[in-house]
Each structure stands twice: as structure tokens, then as C-alpha cells.
Amino acid sequence: MKVLMFGWEFPPHISGGLGTACYGLVKGLAHHHQDIIFVVPKLWGDEEPLADFVNASDVTIDYREKRFKKFWKNLTYLEVSSFLVPYLGPDQFKKYTDYAIHDRTDVDESVFSNKFEFSGKYGKDLMMEVSRYALVAAHISKSKEHDIIHAHDWLSFPAGIAAKEISGKPLVAHVHATEFDRSGESVNQVVYDIERAGMHAADHVVAVSQLTKNIIIKKYGVPASKITVLHNAVLDASIIKSSYQKKVPEKIVTFLGRITFQKGPEYFVEAAKKVIERDPNVRFVMAGNGDLLNRMIDRVAELRMGTKFHFTGFLKGDDVDHMYAISDVYVMPSVSEPFGISPLEAVRHNTPVIISKQSGVAEVLNNAIKIDFWDIDSMADAIFALLHYDGISKMFKELGTEELKKLKWEHVAEKLVTVYQKTLSQKP
Amino acid sequence: MRTICFYFQVHQPYRLKPYRFFDIGDDHHYWDDFSNRSIMRKVAQKCYLPMNALLLEMIHKYNGAFKVSFSMSGVYLDQLEAYAPDVLESFQKLVATGHCELLNETYAHTLAALKSKDEFQSMVKKHQEKIKKLFNGYQPKVFRNTELIYSDQIGAMVAEMGFEAILTEGAKHVLGWKSPNYVYCNSIDPKLKVLLKNFQLSDDIAFRFGNKGWEDYPLTTDKFVKWINDVPEDEETINLFMDYETFGEHQWAETGIFEFMKALPEAVFSKTNFTFSTPSEVAAKIPPVGKIHVPIPISWADEERDLTAWLGNDLQDEAFDRLFEMEELVKSIDDDDIQRDWTYLQTSDHFYYMCTKFFSDGDIHAYFSPYESPYEAFINYMNVLSDFMIRVKEKISEKKASQLN
Numbered sequence: 001m002k003v004l005m006f007g008w009e010f011p012p013h014i015s016g017g018l019g020t021a022c023y024g025l026v027k028g029l030a031h032h033h034q035d036i037i038f039v040v041p042k043l044w045g046d047e048e049p050l051a052d053f054v055n056a057s058d059v060t061i062d063y064r065e066k067r068f069k070k071f072w073k074n075l076t077y078l079e080v081s082s083f084l085v086p087y088l089g090p091d092q093f094k095k096y097t098d099y100a101i102h103d104r105t106d107v108d109e110s111v112f113s114n115k116f117e118f119s120g121k122y123g124k125d126l127m128m129e130v131s132r133y134a135l136v137a138a139h140i141s142k143s144k145e146h147d148i149i150h151a152h153d154w155l156s157f158p159a160g161i162a163a164k165e166i167s168g169k170p171l172v173a174h175v176h177a178t179e180f181d182r183s184g185e186s187v188n189q190v191v192y193d194i195e196r197a198g199m200h201a202a203d204h205v206v207a208v209s210q211l212t213k214n215i216i217i218k219k220y221g222v223p224a225s226k227i228t229v230l231h232n233a234v235l236d237a238s239i240i241k242s243s244y245q246k247k248v249p250e251k252i253v254t255f256l257g258r259i260t261f262q263k264g265p266e267y268f269v270e271a272a273k274k275v276i277e278r279d280p281n282v283r284f285v286m287a288g289n290g291d292l293l294n295r296m297i298d299r300v301a302e303l304r305m306g307t308k309f310h311f312t313g314f315l316k317g318d319d320v321d322h323m324y325a326i327s328d329v330y331v332m333p334s335v336s337e338p339f340g341i342s343p344l345e346a347v348r349h350n351t352p353v354i355i356s357k358q359s360g361v362a363e364v365l366n367n368a369i370k371i372d373f374w375d376i377d378s379m380a381d382a383i384f385a386l387l388h389y390d391g392i393s394k395m396f397k398e399l400g401t402e403e404l405k406k407l408k409w410e411h412v413a414e415k416l417v418t419v420y421q422k423t424l425s426q427k428p
Numbered sequence: 429m430r431t432i433c434f435y436f437q438v439h440q441p442y443r444l445k446p447y448r449f450f451d452i453g454d455d456h457h458y459w460d461d462f463s464n465r466s467i468m469r470k471v472a473q474k475c476y477l478p479m480n481a482l483l484l485e486m487i488h489k490y491n492g493a494f495k496v497s498f499s500m501s502g503v504y505l506d507q508l509e510a511y512a513p514d515v516l517e518s519f520q521k522l523v524a525t526g527h528c529e530l531l532n533e534t535y536a537h538t539l540a541a542l543k544s545k546d547e548f549q550s551m552v553k554k555h556q557e558k559i560k561k562l563f564n565g566y567q568p569k570v571f572r573n574t575e576l577i578y579s580d581q582i583g584a585m586v587a588e589m590g591f592e593a594i595l596t597e598g599a600k601h602v603l604g605w606k607s608p609n610y611v612y613c614n615s616i617d618p619k620l621k622v623l624l625k626n627f628q629l630s631d632d633i634a635f636r637f638g639n640k641g642w643e644d645y646p647l648t649t650d651k652f653v654k655w656i657n658d659v660p661e662d663e664e665t666i667n668l669f670m671d672y673e674t675f676g677e678h679q680w681a682e683t684g685i686f687e688f689m690k691a692l693p694e695a696v697f698s699k700t701n702f703t704f705s706t707p708s709e710v711a712a713k714i715p716p717v718g719k720i721h722v723p724i725p726i727s728w729a730d731e732e733r734d735l736t737a738w739l740g741n742d743l744q745d746e747a748f749d750r751l752f753e754m755e756e757l758v759k760s761i762d763d764d765d766i767q768r769d770w771t772y773l774q775t776s777d778h779f780y781y782m783c784t785k786f787f788s789d790g791d792i793h794a795y796f797s798p799y800e801s802p803y804e805a806f807i808n809y810m811n812v813l814s815d816f817m818i819r820v821k822e823k824i825s826e827k828k829a830s831q832l833n
Contacts, residue, residue: 248453248818301747311807
């Protein structure tokens with residue numbers, strides 16, 4: 001089968017989990033001998049050759065073509081809300097774009113034919129990039145032969161819709177996260193509209209968890225029969241043995257992720273206070289960056305636990321592995337997490353995990369303590385138990401790693417192929 | 429007698445290097461040697477060396493009729509020894525003229541006066557010894573506390589240590605209708621004279637000198653002399669207290685600040701009946717007019733002249749309280765490295781970097797901070813403090829173990 005796939009990022013150049021998931025999926029599909037045309041706004045040239053990669057920045061579009069004009073007319077409205085950043089707060093965003101911003105040659109309709117240099121980031125002109133990406137998609141779907149179209153998350157949904165309109169092939173919309181996960185109830189209407197349009201235009205929808213499926217049904221009005229849950233997997237389930245040693249005598253409890261509303265950092269801080277009151281020989285670490293960071297620092301100071309609760313800032317490379325390696329407990333208190341791959345990374349480092357029931361990963365990981373994100377008493381209890389009762393943590397370590405081995409991208413891809421086949425067979 | 433009293437504050441903190449969570453328990457060197465050294469060298473070239481040379485020239489020229497005073501923190505003197513022995517030598521020459529008075533302060537440029545009498549007094553003694561050692565047995569008679577922080581209680585502690593006088597801010601909210609141009613005395617122990625900074629005239633030099641938007645720009649010696657002549661005849665002392673870095677660093681050489689200072693004595697001698705005195709001379713010669721009541725501590729910082737630049741927000745209070753919780757433990761440890769780090773960690777600048785008061789303003793705080801935000805300052809300090817706490821605990825248990833054997 002030939003799959004025309006639209007993503008937004010691909011390893012090694014990624015800023016979030018989307019790229020990693022796309023990589024796993026493509027790798028799994030390659031294992032099952034599927035042909036994939038993978039389109040990203042910007043290619044860097046060092047991607048693993050698993051698919052026929054198409055760099056949207058290289059595609060030349062003839063703007064005179066009538067069909068494109070029609071798309072463009074429908075799409076230009078997207079640019080209105082230009083300062084939209086899905087994954088970064090305004091402060092981080094500014095820092096980010098200071099170097100991420102590119103020299104853009106604006107496309108004028110009077111220019112007959114042009115290329116557009118995408119940044120492929122989550123930047124200032126994101127909406128413009130999303131709409132132009134759709135235009136490029138339409139062009140690609142005309143020139144590249146394919147059986148089915150697969151679009152990942154809202155950024156590439158307009159591209160998926162455009163491709164479908166041109167080629168008439170069925171569209172699978174893959175939802176890795178919804179606007180409700182990112183923003184709570186204060187959703188960005190433009191993003192929501194794109195998500196909704198994508199899900200409804202799609203012939204089938206793939207959700208990364210039952211949790212996400214429920215949101216899609218409830219908030220986006222998509223019938224349950226049109227949605228299949230495909231949980232994410234891990235690229236490598238092997239145990240990571242790190243030689244990195246911790247330098248402090250105390251046990252370490254870790255939160256690692258973006259410090260934003262979605263990740264529930266404040267519940268971790270409150271639970272930390274409760275644990276420290278009972279057991280002073282613990283250090284808490286909040287690793288990451290985000291728009292709630294300063295508020296968390298203020299709260300830690302206010303709770304007078306500044307010498308027991310540490311902030312590392314954004315970690316990269318080896319530091320991430322080191323952090324997992326020296327952690328005695330890993331906590332993911334997400335308020336809303338479509339999947340959440342990081343607890344699985346913790347398990348690979350033999351670190352017992354506590355995850356919120358409001359996360360997709362809770363559906364596949366049994367050997368973990370699951371709590372409601374808001375229940376700081378239970379969270380504190382669980383942290384205390386994993387630190388002090390070796391029986392549970394030992395069991396989690398052993399059984400958790402066994403569970404991990406079952407989470408393979410080949411299995412996910414196999415199910416995905418079935419979804420493709422079913423979708424194709426339904427298509428008249 | 430009418431006189432002008434110059435006092436210059438000379439201080440540089442030991443800045444912390446970026447110290448990460450992963451360093452806790454592993455890396456026990458906290459200080460940013462590179463930036464401490466390069467800042468010291470930079471300010472030495474722009475301020476300390478040229479200004480010291482100018483002052484020496486002026487003292488010689490007027491045969492001692494022109495005189496100044498300095499307070500140099502212990503952490504500053506340590507850095508002079510390490511990075512700028514040439515500057516130290518030029519200060520020694522100035523002091524040797526006999527027309528340059530040195531004031532006592534705390535070694536660490538600490539805020540300990542607000543927390544622990546014991547620690548405060550030990551930091552004062554430590555500073556005293558340092559001055560004695562570096563300046564040929566010199567013994568200061570006048571005290572100035574970190575950032576001119578003063579209250580009745582602090583004054584009483586200082587009096588108890590035998591000082592004749594203390595310097596502080598002529599804060600409006602304390603003075604009310606009173607003038608800073610008199611000598612006052614401490615309200616608990618009247619033996620201690622209190623000299624107040626004339627912030628109007630001091631800040632004309634220290635802050636406004638090079639400001640082209642200021643209505644009195646440019647400030648000439650003629651103008652300045654006219655202003656001091658306008659001071660009522662019975663007001664006897666004008667205390668001009670400022671950071672020494674005013675000369676060449678806060679006010680660049682291009683502003684003409686050096687030429688202004690060079691010309692000032694001549695203008696004062698020829699056009700006024702003012703002389704120049706050091707703080708101990710002012711305290712000895714001018715009788716106090718009355719007690720000054722300062723129940724709540726004041727300082728020379730910001731418009732509020734209070735402590736909020738260093739203490740009061742959660743970040744600052746948490747850092748300060750955690751540090752001073754260690755006081756008793758640290759005292760019991762006989763270890764040079766621990767004592768040195770304990771001293772350097774007390775320096776008020778660390779807490780100043782955590783100030784959130786001026787978040788929105790284009791602020792003076794940001795200019796002096798090596799951190800991008802008060803939050804970064806807090807994180808870095810707490811990481812260092814966490815490591816320091818581990819070391820202190822280890823030393824204590826080593827000590828206990830050796831006592832058992």
C-alpha cells in the first residue's frame with residue numbers, strides 16, 4: 001500500500017512527542033513493507049531513510065492554477081490569528097523564534113510560481129505555514145501516486161484535507177493531542193475548528209488513547225464507530241543501565257516535562273511538601289521549562305522547601321538520561337495527557353512511576369501507581385510508599401520492564417494497516 | 429565649623445557560577461572566578477586605579493586639607509588580593525597619607541545585623557582584623573553597616589562594640605522636617621553619633637551627574653558650590669556618601685566626573701567657608717543636636733529606603749532563612765573552606781539578585797545582576813546552598829566520629 005503521510009516534524013529535528021511518534025509509526029510500517037511518502041514542512045537531510053521524504057519547502061507551486069486559488073481563498077483566513085503557539089508560552093516562544101525565525105519570501109499572487117521556505121517550527125507565522133503547507137499538499141497529492149492519506153495532528157490536517165480533495169483518496173486523521181489537552185477549557189477557536197474539520201473530513205480517525213477517543217466523541221462530535229484507538233509504543237524496550245551515579249545521599253523524586261497547565265506541575269509541588277514534612281531525606285526535582293516555571297519557584301519558596309526542591313531548567317541529551325537514572329520515583333501528574341511517553345522512559349531506567357489517571361499511558365502501563373492528578377494526598381502517599389516500601393518498587397521494576405517489551409511499534413503498525421484496509425474497503 | 433564629608437563604598441561580591449542540580453554533592457567550588465576576576469579588572473581600569481591616583485594627587489596638592497573616607501568590604505579586599513594587588517597597593521598609599529579614613533563594616537557585606545547579633549559582631553571583628561593586617565595596623569573608629577542599613581537596635585549593637593559613630597541614610601520618612609546636615613545620636617545609646625547621608629547632593633553626583641535629561645545638567649563645580657552655599661548657615665556638615673564605582677563606572681569618564689572632582693576642592697576653598705573632614709572628625713568636632721529615632725531598619729536603597737531590595741519576597745526570605753539556620757552548625761566547624769564559603773554566601777548581593785520589585789521597570793537592579801531573572805538567581809543560590817548544607821553536615825558527623833574515637 002502507498003501511504004501519503006503528512007507530519008510536522010521528524011527526528012532528529014523535533015521539539016515534541018509528535019515527531020517521535022511519527023518516527024515509530026513509520027518504522028513500524030516499513031517493517032510491514034508499506035510504502036510511505038512522508039511530507040514535512042522542512043527536511044534537514046539527516047533523517048533516517050525509512051520513507052520517501054518530501055520537503056515541502058522544495059515544492060514549487062503554480063499559483064495561477066485555478067484549483068489552488070480556490071484553496072488559497074479558503075485558507076487565507078487562517079493567517080488572521082497569527083500569534084498562535086501551540087506548545088510554547090509567549091515568553092519561551094519569543095526566545096525560541098529569535099533564532100527559529102527564518103527569512104521569509106512572501107508569496108504574492110502576482111508572482112506566478114514560487115517556493116516557500118517553511119521553518120517547520122511552532123513559530124510566529126505558524127498559521128501561515130499551516131495554510132501554505134496545505135497548498136503544497138494539494139500539489140504533492142497531484143504528482144505523487146498514493147492509495148491513502150494519513151495526517152498527523154491539526155497542523156497537517158488542512159494538508160490532509162487538501163490532498164484528499166485533489167486525489168480523492170481516503171483520509172485518516174491521527175490525533176496525538178487535542179486543543180483541550182493543550183489549553184484546558186480556554187481553547188483556541190481557530191485550532192479547534194481545524195481539528196474538527198480534519199476529523200470530520202477524515203474517513204477514519206485514529207486516537208492515541210481511549211481518553212483521547214472520548215474527547216473526540218464528546219467535544220468534536222465524531223461517531224465512536226469512526227475512531228480506532230492505537231496506543232503509542234516504545235522504539236526500544238531494553239533496560240538502560242547508566243553508569244551515572246547520583247551525588248547526593250537523599251532519594252530523588254522527579255517531574256520531567258514542560259512546566260505548563262497540561263502537565264499539572266502544581267500538584268507535584270504540593271505533594272512534595274506533604275512528603276518532606278514526613279520524610280526530610282528526599283529531594284524533589286522539577287526538570288523542564290514552561291510558562292508556569294516562575295510560579296512554581298515562587299510556590300516552592302513560599303512553602304519554604306527551597307533546599308529540598310530543585311529546578312534544573314530544560315534538560316537535553318545525556319542530562320535527560322542522567323535525570324532518569326538518579327531518580328528513585330518518577331511522577332507524571334498530567335491534568336490531561338493524550339498519551340505521555342515519558343513514564344515509559346522512566347521504566348526503561350528501572351525507575352518506578354506514578355502516573356495520573358488522566359493520561360493515555362495509564363491504559364497500557366499496569367505496573368505503575370495511578371492517581372487522580374488533583375489528589376495530592378494520594379500522590380504523597382504513593383511517593384512515600386515507593387520510597388520506603390521496597391517490595392512495591394521492586395515489583396514495579398521487574399514487571400514494568402516486562403510490560404514495556406509488549407509495546408512495540410510493529411504491533412501498532414500492524415493494527416494501522418488493518419485500519420487502512422478497512423477504510424479503503426468502505427470507500428465506494 | 430562647616431564641612432563636607434566624603435565617604436565612598438567599595439564593594440564587589442563573589443558572584444556564583446552557574447551551579448546546576450547535578451553539581452550538588454559533587455562540585456564544591458561555587459565561585460565564578462572568571463567573571464569575578466574580569467569584572468574586578470574592568471572596574472579597576474575604569475574606576476579604582478584612575479580615581480585612587482586622582483585622590484592621591486589631590487591629597488598631596490592640598491596638603492591634607494582635602495580628605496576622604498572609604499569602606500571596603502572584606503569580600504572586596506579578598507578579591508583585591510587575588511585579582512588586583514595593584515589596586516590594593518594604591519589604597520594602601522592613600523591610607524598612608526593619613527588623610528584617608530577607613531571605616532569598619534562587616535567582612536561579608538552581610539545582612540546578619542537583621543538576624544543574629546553574634547554573627548554580625550563576629551563579621552565586624554573579622555573585618556577589623558583584615559584592615560589591621562592590610563593597612564599597617566589601622567584601627568577604624570567609625571562603622572557603616574551593609575547598604576547603610578540602620579535601626580536603633582543596630583546602632584546599640586555597634587555602640588556596644590566601642591565605635592564612636594555610624595553612617596546611615598538621611599531617609600525622608602525618618603527625618604521628617606529635620607535636616608540630615610547635623611550630627612545626631614543613637615536613641616538607645618547616645619554615645620554613638622549618627623551621620624546622615626545628604627541624599628539630594630550625594631545623588632546629584634552619584635546618579636544624576638551624567639544624565640542629560642536632568643534639568644541641572646551639566647553639573648559644574650560652580651553650580652555645586654552655589655548649592656552648598658544655599659544650605660542654612662547653622663547646618664554644619666554635608667555628608668556625601670556614595671558608591672566608589674560612581675567615578676568612571678556608573679558615571680563614565682566621558683561625563684567629566686573626574687574633572688569635576690579634581691576641580692571641586694579649589695571651588696570649595698575659594699568660594700565657601702566649608703572644609704573637608706572624615707567621618708571620625710565630624711563625629712569628634714560637631715556636637716549632636718539630638719537623638720534620631722529609627723525603630724524600623726532603613727537603608728540607602730531605592731525610593732523606599734527600606735530593606736525590600738534584599739528581603740521580603742518569598743524567594744529572598746527562603747534563601748536568607750535557610751542560610752542562617754546553619755549559623756550554629758557552621759560556628760562549630762573549624763574548616764577554612766567552610767568558613768570562607770559561609771562568609772561569601774552571606775553577601776547581600778545574592779539576595780538583591782532575587783528582588784522582584786522592579787520587574788516591569790527598566791531597572792537599576794537588572795544592571796547589577798548577572799542573572800536573567802530573580803528566579804534564576806534563586807535556583808542557582810539554592811542549589812549552591814544545598815551543597816553547602818551537605819558539606820556542613822558531613823563535617824559535623826566527621827567531628828562526632830572523631831570525638832567518639
